[in-house]
Amino acid sequence: MAVLTVLIEENIYGRQAVKGQISVKFLGIEAVTKANAENITSAITAGVYKGLASVMLGGKSGVVTRLTADLPHVLLIHCMPHRLELNFKDAASKNPCHTKLDALLTGLYTFYHYSSHNRANLKASFESLGKKPLMPTRATGTCWVSHLLTALDHFLQGYSAIVQHLEQVYP
Template sequence: MLIALNKTLADKLVIKFKTVHALAKHDWPFTDYVWQCSLDQSKGLAISTDYRSDKAAADFAHHIAEVERAAVAKEVNDARFASLIMDGATDSAIMEQDIIFVRTCESGQVKVRFLSIENTPKPDAVGVTASIKRSVESGLSIAFVDFFPKFVAIATDGAAVMTGHKAGVVSNLKKDQPALFGMHCFAHRLELACRDVVKSHPSYQELDKFLLDLYLFYHNNNLNRANLNEACSAAGSKVLIPTRVGGTRWLPHTLGALNNLWQIYPALVLHTSQFKQKRQ
């Protein structure tokens, strides 16, 4: 009877854990967990009335993360060698964040696993180095010095803070691990090379200015966006708004802007023709 009772309780908790996992994976707030439970109950699913608050959802998410973190730590501890991949970005609160992944190889199979996202109050070489150490110690549950024997490489962008020969992050890490190999991200280097090739060409400069002007024309005016939506419907094309070019991910942003332009080109011609007639 006790075994059956425990299994019934476990089955009910499994449903709630899956709900919390879905909310976290799709960036939904934990407050939605309450009505999700009510929805599951209305579907006839056997769920209990306890653990149905947003605080309970946060606790479930914490334990899910701990299980995943333990799995990553085991993979790294079992591997002979490991390397780190990292990049920095600014979040919506204008705070510097460093996202860090760990890369291992087991039986010829390469695995890249998420390690952590670290706040970096001061994004200089010292601050980023401290973020890496915190990430390893919290994500792998080991002292950073114990990670050195298998720490063989780190891939970053080419910023001076990361790859500076005298006081960069890689140089700081090499003081403790002289055999460490620092790598400038190949995809980032390829993107920079492509931009260096075309940035001085007049055709590219004209295209870049056109895409930027088109973005600003609709981004800064609600009426223009509404008229473009109507033009898309009239032209039978998908409703899209021109996107911004440039930024750190130059190639994907430019490609996205060109794809949008190609899909809504008839609607753009229709709207700009109507706009020109009204101005005349």
């Protein structure tokens, strides 16, 4: 049974204009321990202080605000994969099936994440079926597509144990 692992890294590119000539260079990759504004800013800042530059958008207290406070000359834009992910999320949110799937995955995550009793009983269901426990995960987050894929993977692989447990809870 394969388990999907999400690794978060920021690709850092520098763009500069010298005498009207624009150049873009790949400057490096910085690992991010958790995909939130604080950690992404720290990773990019670490890259910048290693002699790198960065590109990325944020919000009021997001990456843009944090970086431009220290580096006002840096122009921040979304990378193409992130733009694609945002467009995919926007299109998916208009699909009624996606809305139902999101509600299901969020409900399962909440049901097991916030109750140690439910979590323990789900683990027992996995064990009774001879399967390795695979808890429902959050289907939302900064890296939305990878979170959704992980949550869906855990749901599909753990379907029989989840059904068994829920049938015991709600006969």
